Structure formats: C-alpha cells, structure tokens
Amino acid sequence: MFLGKNSTEQMGLEELTSAYRLMALSRRFDERMGELNRRGVPVPHYHSGxxxxxxxVAAVMPLRRTDQMIYTHRGYGHLLAKGISLREIVLDLFMKAGGTNQGMGGVMHVNRPDLGVPGREGAFGSRFAIAAGLALAAKLDGRDDVAVCFYGEAAGARGILYEALNMAVLWKLPVVYIAEHNGWSVSSRTEWLYPEGSMSRVWRGFEIPVEVVDGNDSETVFTAVSRAVSHARAGNGPSVVEGLTYRIEPHIWKDKAAxxxxxxxxxxxxxDPLLRAAKRLIEFGAGKDEIQSIENWADAEVERAFAALETAPDATWDDARRQMETQ
Ligand SMILES: Cc1ncc(C[n+]2csc(CCOP(=O)(O)OP(=O)(O)O)c2C)c(N)n1
Structure with missing residues (x-):
C-alpha cells in the first residue's frame, strides 16, 4: 500500500537551496569533529552522519515548528533542520552551559520542546512508543500536529515497535516513522537483521502506507515525507518511509570498521547526497559561485560554534535546575 501518488509536494530552487545549506553545515561539522579526533584532541562520543x-534534512523540512521530531544518534541534520543551532549542539556535546540541556545530557539528549524536539531515549526502542504518545497527545488536544520518528536498524529490531504500531493503527495516530536504512548496525549488515534486508517489511502486515525511497536524493525524500505528513495530518493514521542510504564512516571513530x-x-x-543536490541546484539555475558561498557560510558557522565553546563556562547543576524550572 502506498501513499497517494497524486500528492505533488516538490522541492523548488528555494527549498533545495535551504536543504543544501543544512546538509553542508551537517557535513562540515562532522568533518571538523573527525579532524579533531585524528589530531588527538579529546572529543565526546560521536557518531558521524x-x-x-x-x-x-529533507525529511524534517516538511514539518511545522509544532510538529514533534525524535532524532537518531547519528548526525545532526535532523536537529539543524528543526531549527536548533549548531552552537547549542556543540555546547551540549562538550557539556558546557548555554546549550539545550546545560551539560547534563550530552548530545544524546539535545532538546528544545519549543521547537518540537522533546529529546530522545538512550536505550533504543522506546522511541516508537514515545512518538505514538506524542501523536496521541496532539490528537487528544485537538491539534493537527504530527510526530515524526527516525530510527535505525537496531531500534527497529526491538519488540516495542509492534506494540507501538498496534496502538498507532488502532487509534489512527498522526505519526510518521522514518527508517534510516544505512547498511550497517555497528558491524552487522542490515541483511543479517531483517528478512529481505528490508526495514519496512514488518510494517506491511499492518496495512499502512509504506514507501521505500532513495535516501540520498533530497527531493525524493522531501516528496515522500511530505506525503506521509499530509496523510497523518489529515487524520489517516501512521505510515513509514524507509530511506536507503549508507553509513560512510565507522560506527564510532574508535571502531576501525575493518x-x-x-x-x-x-x-x-x-x-553523495551533497554532490547530487549541487548538481540539481545547477540544473535549477543556481551558479557555481552560489554553491561555493553556501560552503563558505557552512565553514564560518562551524567556526562560530567552536568559538562559542572557547568562552562557555562548564555547566552546573544549578544551570540545569534553572532550565528545568523554566520549561
Ligand atoms: C537498547 C540499546 N542497546 C544498545 C545500545 C547501544 N547502541 C548505540 S548505537 C547502536 C547501534 C545503532 O545501530 P543502528 O540503529 O543501525 O544505527 P546506525 O548507528 O547505523 O545509525 C547501539 C547498539 C542502545 N543505545 N540501546
């Protein structure tokens, strides 16, 4: 069962340019962290995206500010696309004051409830139920917000997926699950974890819409997720989009990924999703200089985020308590 193919939300030059900016920023940041690690600078536990x-990025772009989003541990594009600044992410990563969790959650628990980012679990799996709960809350409150839940091969192999989906189907909850099929779960291939190597195959039994898309093509991702979000917002219940992509770097840097x-x-x-987006931007009429200026902007943003780290004080429990009291 597929989502209505006549729904035609597509990226134009403006959307693709926005996507490219966020993708370039995410890439530059991962590259910088990798560089620091290679130079022997102590960096926090890190999963390169x-x-x-x-x-x-393109799967978050169809969302409104009030839509809820549960991100994965790999990469920061989801958070950037939902409006969280790289500065906040860096401060959280290095456990400094001024980020989103005042140094108390590291990058596992970046959260900005005002932007629809409630945080996420540390032990993977409960996200399926948390997202269904967020969708249920929207429904009970009479809001037409949706919840979008990204997940990887590891979370998707846990039993809570079935419990959560059963309730989501029963109550027609406005939730979209997005499978990040990136070929590996640490050192296990996707094919060793899922029949037919398909992360979305298990969903078919629930007779909900399932779309499998080229996850490295921003336009395709944007269109598929826009359709899924409209389906949920219109009260038609859950769906899943499985994006086929690839984990280029090791699981974590101390894993040599032999x-x-x-x-x-x-x-x-x-x-490479960036090369593909750049090619499309040129087809849309953008100049090479415009693409270069986006790259320069991303480099400067990474510099600015690290500059904030230089002056930020270490976080204290008082900072964390104050933040909790104001939320
Ligand atoms: C319940 C649980 N078991 C183990 C872990 C430790 N862990 C962190 S990342 C990871 C692998 C994740 O693989 P996958 O879901 O495929 O995502 P990817 O790293 O490929 O993006 C594991 C097992 C965890 N966070 N939660």
Whole structure:
C-alpha cells in the first residue's frame, strides 16, 4: 500500500537551496569533529552522519515548528533542520552551559520542546512508543500536529515497535516513522537483521502506507515525507518511509570498521547526497559561485560554534535546575 501518488509536494530552487545549506553545515561539522579526533584532541562520543544528510534534512523540512521530531544518534541534520543551532549542539556535546540541556545530557539528549524536539531515549526502542504518545497527545488536544520518528536498524529490531504500531493503527495516530536504512548496525549488515534486508517489511502486515525511497536524493525524500505528513495530518493514521542510504564512516571513530569493504564505501561516496543536490541546484539555475558561498557560510558557522565553546563556562547543576524550572 502506498501513499497517494497524486500528492505533488516538490522541492523548488528555494527549498533545495535551504536543504543544501543544512546538509553542508551537517557535513562540515562532522568533518571538523573527525579532524579533531585524528589530531588527538579529546572529543565526546560521536557518531558521524556523513553520507546520510539528505535523509536527515529533507525529511524534517516538511514539518511545522509544532510538529514533534525524535532524532537518531547519528548526525545532526535532523536537529539543524528543526531549527536548533549548531552552537547549542556543540555546547551540549562538550557539556558546557548555554546549550539545550546545560551539560547534563550530552548530545544524546539535545532538546528544545519549543521547537518540537522533546529529546530522545538512550536505550533504543522506546522511541516508537514515545512518538505514538506524542501523536496521541496532539490528537487528544485537538491539534493537527504530527510526530515524526527516525530510527535505525537496531531500534527497529526491538519488540516495542509492534506494540507501538498496534496502538498507532488502532487509534489512527498522526505519526510518521522514518527508517534510516544505512547498511550497517555497528558491524552487522542490515541483511543479517531483517528478512529481505528490508526495514519496512514488518510494517506491511499492518496495512499502512509504506514507501521505500532513495535516501540520498533530497527531493525524493522531501516528496515522500511530505506525503506521509499530509496523510497523518489529515487524520489517516501512521505510515513509514524507509530511506536507503549508507553509513560512510565507522560506527564510532574508535571502531576501525575493518568489516566494511572499501569498495562499498567508494560506491556510496559516488552517490553523495551533497554532490547530487549541487548538481540539481545547477540544473535549477543556481551558479557555481552560489554553491561555493553556501560552503563558505557552512565553514564560518562551524567556526562560530567552536568559538562559542572557547568562552562557555562548564555547566552546573544549578544551570540545569534553572532550565528545568523554566520549561
Ligand atoms: C537498547 C540499546 N542497546 C544498545 C545500545 C547501544 N547502541 C548505540 S548505537 C547502536 C547501534 C545503532 O545501530 P543502528 O540503529 O543501525 O544505527 P546506525 O548507528 O547505523 O545509525 C547501539 C547498539 C542502545 N543505545 N540501546
């Protein structure tokens, strides 16, 4: 069962330019963190999202500010696209004051409830039920907001998916699940975890709309998720979009990823979502200088975020308590 194909939300030059800015920022930040790590600078526990930027960013762009979004641990594109600044993310990562959790949650628990980012679980799986709960809250309050829940191969293999989806289908909850099919779950291939190597196959039994899309093509992702969001907002219940992408970097940097064949990585590098978006921008009429100026802007933003880190004080429990009292 597929979502109504006659729904034609598509990216124009403006949307694709916005997507490219956010994807470039996410990429530059991952590259900078990798560089620091290679130089031996102590960096926090980190999961690089290189290669997955289109899925992270273009799937969030159809959302409103009040729509809820549960992100994954890999990459920061989801958060940037929902309006959280790189400065806040960096301060959270390095556990400084001035971020979103005042140094008390690290990057696992970036949250901005005012932007529809309530945070996320540390032990993967409960996100399926949390997202269904957020959708239920919107429905009970009479808001037409939706909840969007990204998940990886590991979370999707847990039993709570079935419990949550059963309730979401029963109560027609406005929730969209987005599977980040990136080929690997630490050192296990997706094919070793799911029949037919399909993360969305299990959803078919619920007879809800399922779309499998090229997760490295921002326009395709945007269109599919826009359709899923409209479906949920119109009161038609849950759906799933599975985006096919690839984890270019190791699970974490201390993992040498000897299990990951270099030819496979090269194959996917050639499908780089940024290169593809840049090519499309040129087809839309953008100049090479415009693309370069976006790259320059992203570099400068990364500089600004790290500059904030230089002066930020360490967070204290008092900062955290004050923040909790104001939320
Ligand atoms: C219940 C639970 N078990 C284990 C972990 C530790 N853990 C963190 S990331 C990860 C792998 C995630 O793989 P996947 O979902 O495929 O996402 P990817 O890292 O490929 O983006 C694991 C097992 C966890 N957070 N929660």
């Amino acid at each position: 290189i290669g997955q930027e289109a899925l992270m 299990y990951q064949p270099s030819e496979e990585i090269e194959l996917w590098r050639a499908r």
